[in-house]
Amino acid sequence: MPIVDTFEEKYMVRHTLWSMRQDFSVYKNKWLHENFKEQDAEQIETITKKFWNRFTQLKMNKFKQDERDDVLDKLESEIMDIKSKMKLIQALGNKSM
Numbered sequence: 001m002p003i004v005d006t007f008e009e010k011y012m013v014r015h016t017l018w019s020m021r022q023d024f025s026v027y028k029n030k031w032l033h034e035n036f037k038e039q040d041a042e043q044i045e046t047i048t049k050k051f052w053n054r055f056t057q058l059k060m061n062k063f064k065q066d067e068r069d070d071v072l073d074k075l076e077s078e079i080m081d082i083k084s085k086m087k088l089i090q091a092l093g094n095k096s097m
Contacts (some may be wrong), residue, residue, distance in 0.1 A: 013062045014071075020058075021075045024051050028078055033088075035050050041093020055079060 020027055050055055063069060082089075 013048060013058070016076065017071050019067075020054060021071055021078070023092065024078055027051075031082065036092055039093065041089050044082070044089055044093070045086060048079065048086070050076065052079050052083065067081065 027044075027047055031039060055072075059076075061070060063072065
């Protein structure tokens with residue numbers, strides 16, 4: 001049934017989006033609020049890139065260009081917040097300094 005298939009697809013997109021947002025929020029809180037000396041800057045960068053790539057694929061493949069979505073926007077905002085701090089994270093995480 002096409003209606004059921006469409007509903008299931010939309011549900012999976014929503015579920016994926018919410019899961020990504022929840023997972024990234026956990027990482028972000030850890031990175032910003034726990035002792036930075038015990039964290040790995042390269043790992044933060046890798047995880048952020050992974051989430052950014054998944055976010056970009058989801059946005060391009062499942063949402064229309066002019067379609068607005070609060071969860072999608074919030075996830076993008078959270079990822080961009082960490083991306084904007086990446087040079088500082090890399091400098092602080094440089095073990096040779």
